[in-house]
Amino acid sequence: MSINVTPIPRLIDLAAPAFTLGTSNVAGNAVTAIASNSTLLTFDGTDPAAVASSAAVGSATVASRRDHVHSGSVTTLSNYEEGVWTPTFADHSLDGTGEGQVYSVQLGNYTKIGRVVYFSFSCTISNLGTMVTSQNVSVMGLPYPSKNVGQYSATASVSQMDSAAITALSSPTGAITPNVSHIQLFQFNQTTGIAILTVAQLSAGGSVRASGFYIT
Secondary structure: OEEEEOOOOOEOOEOOOOEEEEOOOOOOOOOOOEEEOEOOEOOOOOOOOOOOOOOOOOOOOOOOOOOOOOOOOOOOOOOEEEEEOOOEEEOOOOOOOOOOOEEEEEEEEEEEEOOEEEEEEEEEEEEOOOOOOOOEOEEEOOOOOOOOOHHHOEEEEEEEEEOOOOOOOOEEEEEEOOOOOEEEEEEEEEOOEEEEOEHHHHOOOOEEEEEEEEEO
C-alpha cells in the first residue's frame, strides 16, 4: 500500500513534488522509504544493505554511502588496549633480568590503539649486578615488538635522568629499532651526533623516566 501526499506549498518557483511513502516493506528491509517525482527531493530505487536484519548480538550491519568512494585502503579501528609493563635495564647482552640487577622503582604503562603503542616508564636501579659497564644500556620489556620495517624505527623522549655519570649538558635519548621489544639509550654529547649511553654512565642509583610511541 502507498500513501500519496500532494500537494505541498510551492517553494519559490519550484513545483510541488509528489511524495510516496512506502508501507509494505518487511521488518529489517528498506527498499523505498520515501519516493518523490521532483528534483527537489530525489531517492532512487536501489536496495541499501539490510540494517541489523541478520546481525549477531553485539554487532550491526550498516548500509554504505553510494555518493562517494574511498581511495586506497581503509583500516577499521579494532583494537584498544591499556596495560602495564615492567622496565629493566640491560647491557649489550639484552638480558634484562639475569645479571643480578636490583631495582627500587619499576613502573611502566602503555596504551595500544590499533598498531600504535604509546608508552611511558620510570625505572631506578640500586645495584648494577654483573652488567658490563662499558656496554650500551637498554631498557627491556616493551609490551609489543616494534614493526619489522626499517622506516618504522622510533625514538623515546627521555624526560628525566637522575644520578647518572654523564657529562654536563649531555642530552639522553632513546631509539627503538625494527623488530625489538627494548629501547637503546644514547646521548647527544658531540658535534657529530649521538653516542652510546653506557652502563657505567647509568650508574648504581641512576633513574630514567621516558615516554614515546612506536608501530607494531
